[in-house]
Amino acid sequence: MTDALSQYSVLSLYSAMAVYAIAFVLFTIDLAGKTTEGKISARFQRIAYALTWVGFALQLTAGILRGVAAHRVPWANMYEFAMTGTLIITGVFLVANLKWNLRFVGTFTTGLVLILLGLAATRYYVEVVPLPPALQSYWLVIHVFVATLGTGFFSLGFSLSVLQLLQQRREVAVHDGKKTRLTGLVKLPDAVALENYAYRLIIIGFIFWTFTLIAGAIWAEKAWGRYWGWDTKEVWTFIIWTIYAGYIHARATRGWRGTRSAVLALVGFGAVMFNFTIVNIFFKGLHAYSGL
Amino acid sequence: MSRPSDHFDSAEPVAPAVNPKLSIAGYGRWLWSLLTSMRTALVLLLFLAIAAIPGSLFPQHSSDPNGVTQYFADNKDLAPILDKFQLFDVYSSVWFSAIYILLFISLIGCVIPRTKHHFDALRARPPRTPVRLERLPGFDEREFGGVDAEVALASAARVLKSQRYRVERYDRDGAITISAERGYMRETGNLVFHFALLGVLIAVGFGSGFGYSGQRVIVEGQGFSNTLLAYDSFNPGRFFTPTELEPYSLTLDKFTTTYEQKNLNAIGQPTDYLANVTAQLRDEKPFATTIKVNEPLRIAGTDVYLLGNGYAPVVTVRNPAGKVIFHDAVPFLPQDKNLTSLGVVKLPDGLPKQVGMIGFFYPTVQDSHGGMKVSVYPDLVDPLLTFNIYVGDLGLNEGVPRSIYALDTSKLTKLTGINTTLESLEMKPGQSATMPNGLGTVTLDKVVRYASLDVHHDPTQGWVLFFALAALGGLLTSLFIPRRRVWVSVAPTKNKKILVEYAALARGDDPTLVAGVQAIIAAHIRDLGLTCD
Numbered sequence: 001m002t003d004a005l006s007q008y009s010v011l012s013l014y015s016a017m018a019v020y021a022i023a024f025v026l027f028t029i030d031l032a033g034k035t036t037e038g039k040i041s042a043r044f045q046r047i048a049y050a051l052t053w054v055g056f057a058l059q060l061t062a063g064i065l066r067g068v069a070a071h072r073v074p075w076a077n078m079y080e081f082a083m084t085g086t087l088i089i090t091g092v093f094l095v096a097n098l099k100w101n102l103r104f105v106g107t108f109t110t111g112l113v114l115i116l117l118g119l120a121a122t123r124y125y126v127e128v129v130p131l132p133p134a135l136q137s138y139w140l141v142i143h144v145f146v147a148t149l150g151t152g153f154f155s156l157g158f159s160l161s162v163l164q165l166l167q168q169r170r171e172v173a174v175h176d177g178k179k180t181r182l183t184g185l186v187k188l189p190d191a192v193a194l195e196n197y198a199y200r201l202i203i204i205g206f207i208f209w210t211f212t213l214i215a216g217a218i219w220a221e222k223a224w225g226r227y228w229g230w231d232t233k234e235v236w237t238f239i240i241w242t243i244y245a246g247y248i249h250a251r252a253t254r255g256w257r258g259t260r261s262a263v264l265a266l267v268g269f270g271a272v273m274f275n276f277t278i279v280n281i282f283f284k285g286l287h288a289y290s291g292l
Numbered sequence: 293m294s295r296p297s298d299h300f301d302s303a304e305p306v307a308p309a310v311n312p313k314l315s316i317a318g319y320g321r322w323l324w325s326l327l328t329s330m331r332t333a334l335v336l337l338l339f340l341a342i343a344a345i346p347g348s349l350f351p352q353h354s355s356d357p358n359g360v361t362q363y364f365a366d367n368k369d370l371a372p373i374l375d376k377f378q379l380f381d382v383y384s385s386v387w388f389s390a391i392y393i394l395l396f397i398s399l400i401g402c403v404i405p406r407t408k409h410h411f412d413a414l415r416a417r418p419p420r421t422p423v424r425l426e427r428l429p430g431f432d433e434r435e436f437g438g439v440d441a442e443v444a445l446a447s448a449a450r451v452l453k454s455q456r457y458r459v460e461r462y463d464r465d466g467a468i469t470i471s472a473e474r475g476y477m478r479e480t481g482n483l484v485f486h487f488a489l490l491g492v493l494i495a496v497g498f499g500s501g502f503g504y505s506g507q508r509v510i511v512e513g514q515g516f517s518n519t520l521l522a523y524d525s526f527n528p529g530r531f532f533t534p535t536e537l538e539p540y541s542l543t544l545d546k547f548t549t550t551y552e553q554k555n556l557n558a559i560g561q562p563t564d565y566l567a568n569v570t571a572q573l574r575d576e577k578p579f580a581t582t583i584k585v586n587e588p589l590r591i592a593g594t595d596v597y598l599l600g601n602g603y604a605p606v607v608t609v610r611n612p613a614g615k616v617i618f619h620d621a622v623p624f625l626p627q628d629k630n631l632t633s634l635g636v637v638k639l640p641d642g643l644p645k646q647v648g649m650i651g652f653f654y655p656t657v658q659d660s661h662g663g664m665k666v667s668v669y670p671d672l673v674d675p676l677l678t679f680n681i682y683v684g685d686l687g688l689n690e691g692v693p694r695s696i697y698a699l700d701t702s703k704l705t706k707l708t709g710i711n712t713t714l715e716s717l718e719m720k721p722g723q724s725a726t727m728p729n730g731l732g733t734v735t736l737d738k739v740v741r742y743a744s745l746d747v748h749h750d751p752t753q754g755w756v757l758f759f760a761l762a763a764l765g766g767l768l769t770s771l772f773i774p775r776r777r778v779w780v781s782v783a784p785t786k787n788k789k790i791l792v793e794y795a796a797l798a799r800g801d802d803p804t805l806v807a808g809v810q811a812i813i814a815a816h817i818r819d820l821g822l823t824c825d
Binding site: 002127128129130131132133134136137196199200203206207210211213214217218221222223224225226227228229230231232235236238239242243245246249250251252253254255256257264271279283284285286 | 298299300301302330331333334337338340341344345347348351352354355356359382383496505552555557558561562563564565584585586587588595597599746748750753756757760761763764767768771800801803
C-alpha cells in the first residue's frame with residue numbers, strides 16, 4: 001500500500017514537472033515578447049498561468065499521496081522538503097496573482113521550481129521510511145512548514161527584485177536615449193512599483209522567517225537541550241534573517257532604497273538557496289538527518 | 293529628533309555632515325550621530341551576517357569540540373593560525389562581539405530618542421491641516437447639496453473616530469477642517485521590536501552566566517544525584533556557584549529502543565527511545581517518570597534530556613586464583629547504525645601487570661570477509677563481545693586525566709588479536725574466556741543498556757522566549773499597521789453647496805493609503821445619509 005501510494009506520488013510529481021516545463025517556456029516567450037497588445041504572447045501568458053495551476057494541483061496531489069503513504073507530513077527529508085517547498089513557492093505565486101497581476105513573474109517561479117524539483121527527484125529521492133525519534137514532534141509540522149512559507153514569499157520577492165533591477169536599467173537607458181535589449185519589460189510595472197510589490201512580499205516572508213527562528217529555538221530546546229547553539233543550520237538561518245533585516249532597513253535609508261535594497265533581496269534569497277542546498281548537503285551539523 | 297537623519301522619510305540634510313573645525317564635543321556628537329544613523333546600522337547588520345559565516349565553515353568549540361580536535365589533527369600548520377583569529381570560537385570572538393555590541397549601541401542610540409519623540413507624539417494633537425490639500429496623496433473631493441457644513445464635518449469626525457483616528461478641529465478662513473491621525477501602534481511596535489531584541493541579548497547573557505549543563509552516562513539499574521561529583525562532564529556558566537544545584541536523584545530503571553520491523557526500506561531503524569526513570573526530590577517520595585527524545589524531564593528547575601544511548605556489557609574479571617578483581621557494566625560507544633560498539637576496560641590493580649582491554653560488542657554478529665565481524669542489526673539477537681588484551685603501563689599514574697573510553701597503547705604490549713599469534717577473546721552472554729599468559733578469566737555476565745543524559749539549568753530561557761515573542765509581535769504591528777494622517781476640509785461653494793476635500797499622508801510604507809481615503813469618503817457619504825454618485 002505504502003509502495004503503491006508513494007509510486008503514484010512520484011508519477012504525479014513528474015507530471016507536474018512536465019506541465020511546469022511547458023508553462024516555463026510559454027512564460028518566457030511572453031516575457032521576451034515586445035508588447036502584449038493583440039499579440040500571441042498575451043495568450044501564451046494566459047495558457048502558462050492556467051498550466052501553472054494544473055501543475056500545482058498535480059504537485060499538491062503528489063505531496064498528499066506521499067504524506068498518506070508515510071502517515072505523516074510530507075516534509076521530513078531533503079526530497080520531501082524540496083517537494084513541499086516548491087509547492088509553496090508556486091502556491092505563493094498563484095495566490096499573489098489573485099490579488100495583483102504578477103503573471104510576468106511566472107518564468108522565474110516555474111524555472112526555479114523546475115530546477116529544485118529536478119535536483120530533488122533525481123538526486124535526493126528516498127523511499128518512505130519512519131521518522132527518527134528526534135523528528136517525532138509537532139514542531140516538525142510547524143517549524144518546517146513555516147520555513148517553507150517564508151521561502152515561498154522570499155522567492156517571489158526575489159523574482160520581483162530581479163525584474164526591478166532589469167526594469168531600472170531599461171528605464172535609465174530610455175531616459176538617456178540609449179538603446180536597450182530589455183524592450184520586453186515595457187509592458188511590466190515600472191521599477192518603483194516592482195520594488196513595492198517585492199517589499200510587501202518580503203516583509204511577509206521576514207515575519208515567517210522570524211517565526212521559523214523562534215519555533216526552531218523552542219524545538220531545539222526540547223530536542224537538543226538548548227535553544228540556540230550555533231549549529232550550521234542555525235547560523236545560516238540567522239544570516240538570512242540578518243540580511244533581510246538589512247533589506248528592510250535599506251528600504252528606509254536614503255541612498256539605499258531602490259537598486260541597493262534590491263541587491264540585498266537577491267543576496268538574501270541566494271543565502272536561502274545556499275542554506276537549503278549547500279548547507280544541507282555538505283555542511284556538518286545537527287540538522288543533517290533531516291536533509292539526507 | 294525622531295528618526296535618524298538619513299531615514300527615507302526625514303528631510304534632506306541642509307548642511308554638510310562633517311565640519312572640519314569641530315570641537316571635541318562636536319566631534320563626539322558627530323561620531324554619535326554617525327553611529328546611530330540608519331546607514332551605520334545597516335552596514336553593521338550586513339557585517340554581522342558576513343561575520344557569522346566562518347562559524348559554519350570551521351568547527352566550533354561550542355557546538356563541535358571533537359570537530360575542532362580533528363581539524364587540528366588534519367591541518368597542523370593552518371589550525372593554530374586560524375585559532376589565533378578565533379575562528380574556532382567565532383561567536384564569542386572579539387571581532388564578532390565588537391560588531392554586535394556596536395550594533396546594539398547604535399540601536400540604543402537610535403531607539404531612545406525615538407521613544408521620547410513617540411511619547412510626545414502620543415500626547416500631541418494631530419498637526420494643523422495643510423492649506424493646499426490637493427497636493428497630498430490620496431486627495432479627492434466631493435460636492436454635497438443640502439448639507440450644513442458643520443453637520444458634514446461632525447459626520448466626518450464621527451467616521452474617522454470610528455476608524456480609530458484621533459481627531460482635532462482646525463478652522464481657517466473660508467473653511468472648517470479636521471486633522472486626524474491613526475496608527476501610533478506602528479511606531480510602538482517598532483520600538484517594542486528593538487527593545488525586545490535588546491532584551492533577548494541581555495537575557496541570553498544572564499542565562500549563559502548563571503546556568504550550567506552537565507552530562508552523565510547512566511546504566512540500567514544505576515542512579516545519580518544532581519551534585520558536581522556525579523557528572524561525567526560539567527560546563528558551568530561564569531557566575532555559577534555549586535549551591536545552584538538543586539538536590540534530587542534519578543535512577544534509570546529501564547531503557548527501551550523500538551526498531552522498525554515492517555518497512556523493508558528501514559528495517560532496524562530506531563523509531564523510539566524510552567528511558568523509564570525513578571526521580572526523587574529531597575525529602576519527598578520517589579516517583580516513576582519517563583524521558584524521551586523531544587520529551588525532556590523538567591525537574592527541580594533543571595531539564596534532563598536523553599541525548600544518547602548504547603550497550604553496556606556487564607564484565608567480570610577474575611585473577612588466576614578465581615578472585616573477582618573487576619565487576620562493572622562498561623558503557624560501549626556505538627560506531628555504526630547497527631551499534632557495533634567500542635569500549636575499554638582498564639585493570640590497574642589486582643593482576644601481576646597492568647592490563648588494558650579494548651572490546652568490540654556486536655548486538656547481532658555476523659562473520660564478514662577476512663575474519664572480520666560486523667553487526668547486522670542493532671537489537672540483541674545474537675550478541676558477541678570480543679576483547680583484545682594489552683599489558684604494560686596504562687599511563688594512569690601520571691596525573692593526566694584519561695578518557696574512560698580510550699586506551700593509550702603507547703606503553704602497552706598487545707597480546708591478542710590482529711598482528712599477534714593469539715585470537716581475540718570472544719564471549720556470548722554467560723560465557724567466559726581465558727586471558728593469555730595465565731592472567732585470569734573474563735566473563736560476560738549479561739548486556740544492559742545505558743542512556744546518556746544532559747542536565748541543563750538555564751534560568752533565563754523563559755525570558756528569552758518572552759522577548760523573542762515580544763519582538764515578533766512588535767514586528768507584526770510595525771510592518772502591517774499603517775500610520776497615516778487624514779484631513780477633511782469643508783468649505784461653502786458659490787452655488788450654496790459645500791465642497792468637501794479629503795487628503796491623506798502616509799508615514800512609512802502604506803500600500804493601501806488611497807484605498808483607505810476612498811473608504812473614508814464612502815463611509816462619510818453613508819453617514820450623511822446620501823447616496824454615492
